[in-house]
Amino acid sequence: MKCPECGVNDELCLGGGTNxxxxxxNLEYMPIFxxxxxxxxxxxxxxxxxxxxxxxxxxxxxxxxxxxHLLQHFSWKSIPFFLKDCLRVLKPGGHIYFMVSDLEWxxxxxxKEGLTPGHICSIWGEHDYDSDYHRTGFxxxxxxxxxxxxxxxxxxxxxxxxxxxxxxxxxxxx
Ligand SMILES: [Zn+2]
Numbered sequence: 001m002k003c004p005e006c007g008v009n010d011e012l013c014l015g016g017g018t019n020x021x022x023x024x025x026n027l028e029y030m031p032i033f034x035x036x037x038x039x040x041x042x043x044x045x046x047x048x049x050x051x052x053x054x055x056x057x058x059x060x061x062x063x064x065x066x067x068x069h070l071l072q073h074f075s076w077k078s079i080p081f082f083l084k085d086c087l088r089v090l091k092p093g094g095h096i097y098f099m100v101s102d103l104e105w106x107x108x109x110x111x112k113e114g115l116t117p118g119h120i121c122s123i124w125g126e127h128d129y130d131s132d133y134h135r136t137g138f139x140x141x142x143x144x145x146x147x148x149x150x151x152x153x154x155x156x157x158x159x160x161x162x163x164x165x166x167x168x169x170x171x172x173x174x
Contacts, residue, residue: 003061009034010063012089014051015070018042039131052078054085062090068099069165071143072125076136083150090172096152102166104139122164140166 003010013020016036035046037055049056052074065086074082086096101122110119125133140158143166147155152170159167 001063006058006061008057008061010061010091012037012055012057012062012065014055014065014067014086015039015073016044016066016068018044020044040129052082054081055089057089059088060091063094065090065094065096067097069101071098071100072134072137073131074135079136079146080150083146083152087151087172092172093174094172095169096171097167097169098143098147099161099165099167100138100143101134102139102160102164103137105163105166118164138166140168143168 001010002008011034013034013036015038017038017040020036036044037047037049037051038045039048039050041048047056051070067086071079071082090096103123106119106122109116123134123137127133144155147168147170151173153173154169154171156167156169159169161167
């Protein structure tokens with residue numbers, strides 16, 4: 001829905017990269033949100049911006065925010081600020097969805113089968129372009145704790161679309 005205050009769609013995709021719908025339209029909880037805000041210049045990126053410094057959108061704008069495989073690209077020192085900025089941009093009662101690599105699972109696998117190219121991608125990133133590397137990592141308990149500390153409520157149990165990724169959803173308090 002168009003925001004009456006700024007005219008921008010109130011469903012935001014943060015860090016959707018070149019292919020913001022790559023997680024598939026078959027997942028009803030992951031629609032294609034626009035605008036897609038990302039650091040890279042690409043036809044599928046609507047607003048080019050380094051989100052580590054904050055979201056270039058006014059307070060209480062968004063009804064939905066999707067953040068898929070973005071947090072790993074920030075400094076671990078930036079995570080508390082960024083989560084608070086997501087809360088700032090959400091409307092009261094607004095919904096947020098995070099997906100990250102599940103490092104708990106990845107490290108267990110590394111101990112079992114060694115460091116495979118797939119695990120290297122999960123830990124350090126795919127390195128397809130300059131900013132495509134990871135500077136921090138997450139487990140479900142860590143991300144949940146950081147979301148709670150930022151002020152999100154109604155956090156869901158871990159959702160695993162597959163073994164190496166974990167998702168969590170939450171809300172801005174009303
Ligand atoms: Zn707005």
